[in-house]
Amino acid sequence: MKTIVTTAYRPNQKTDELAARVSEELAIPFVLRRKRSIERIHSDEQADVLVAAKERLEFYPVGKTEPFFFHPNSAAFRTKRPLDQDPLIEVSGLSEGDCLIDCTLGMASDAIVASQRVGGNGRVIGCEAHPTLAYVVSNGLRAYESMPHLTEAMKRIRVVASDAVEFLKTCDDRSADVVYMDPMFTEEISESSNFLPLRGTAEAGQLTEEWMAQAVRVSRKAVVLKAHFRSADFERYGFARRVRPNTKFHYGVISCR
Ligand SMILES: C[S@@+](CC[C@H](N)C(=O)[O-])C[C@H]1O[C@@H](n2cnc3c(N)ncnc32)[C@H](O)[C@@H]1O
Known part of the structure; x- marks a missing residue:
């Protein structure tokens, strides 16, 4: 499954910069959020979605609406x-x-x-x-x-x-x-x-x-x-x-x- 990176629902300079860095480091496409829901992006892009959020990276595999993010658990x-x-x-x-x-x-x-x-x-x-x-x-x-x-x-x-x-x-x-x-x-x-x-x-x-x-x-x-x-x-x-x-x-x- 392909993966794309986008920003938080309300992007700012920090999330834009993070998304650009992730896109480069993982060599995956950066896709504008355009206030779309995660489900909508899954359907539009047919891809797993990485979100550059304000404080962390969130990963939404296709079919999931709960994100995976790092935490020491x-x-x-x-x-x-x-x-x-x-x-x-x-x-x-x-x-x-x-x-x-x-x-x-x-x-x-x-x-x-x-x-x-x-x-x-x-x-x-x-x-x-x-x-x-x-x-x-x-x-x-x-x-x-x-x-x-x-x-x-x-x-x-x-x-x-x-x-x-x-x-x-x-x-x-x-x-x-x-x-x-x-x-x-x-x-x-x-x-x-x-x-x-x-x-x-x-x-x-x-x-x-x-x-x-x-x-x-x-x-x-x-x-x-x-x-x-x-x-x-x-x-x-x-x-x-x-x-x-x-x-x-x-x-x-x-x-x-
Ligand atoms: C049950 S989780 C491990 C949880 C981990 N012990 C922890 O403390 O969070 C299994 C993880 O191993 C990865 N994995 C499974 N087989 C693997 C393999 N052959 N090589 C590398 N990673 C593998 C899976 O993708 C998954 O993320």
Whole structure:
């Protein structure tokens, strides 16, 4: 599906400039808003719509009237609790100074928690296969200022707009401490409501033998999977399941030490 960029309903110099920059950086057409609704633009342009709004970029895939925009989401409260107790940190064994590759960046909530954990001496690289989503999140991570305790952690995340398997193939053996995967759930669950505007838009592919082989090759400490508790991928790919009572998703770990 093609993507176009337009401005807010009432454009000003700032939104015009932002739209022009996005059009250039993503090499997508800039289309005048002309006070049209999002549905009208979807229908006129037959394209997903990026809106340069006053404070942020908003993404409206065709058929959606609720925008996707960057927000730290669960990272906001997860980083206010002791990080040792965060399930991702606990199962991955991620430490200060480590390198984590997040193969499925999405809204970057997990990547932000990981980045806070590894600190300035560590690295978090986030792969996102959907180019517009990668762009919105990458810009959001750099521009978001309402949570000062996360600003540095967000800015340090390197976003790679790529399929994870293709990116992993470019990495040396044992070059990251943790490789993390959180593919789209195949089941509908209410807990993933942050992601609702992206259902049907985000990359929905599931783990493959090739993805797993690359993840194990690149990782020094652990490969971690987050998936729905009914997912057969834990057993299919040899993950030790960490059951989390009363939650719809579980983590699985393959130790590479
Ligand atoms: C469930 S979301 C991840 C949510 C993320 N853990 C967070 O904290 O916001 C899955 C994301 O991974 C992306 N994705 C799925 N398969 C991918 C792949 N093979 N390579 C890169 N990104 C992928 C999807 O487009 C989607 O944005």
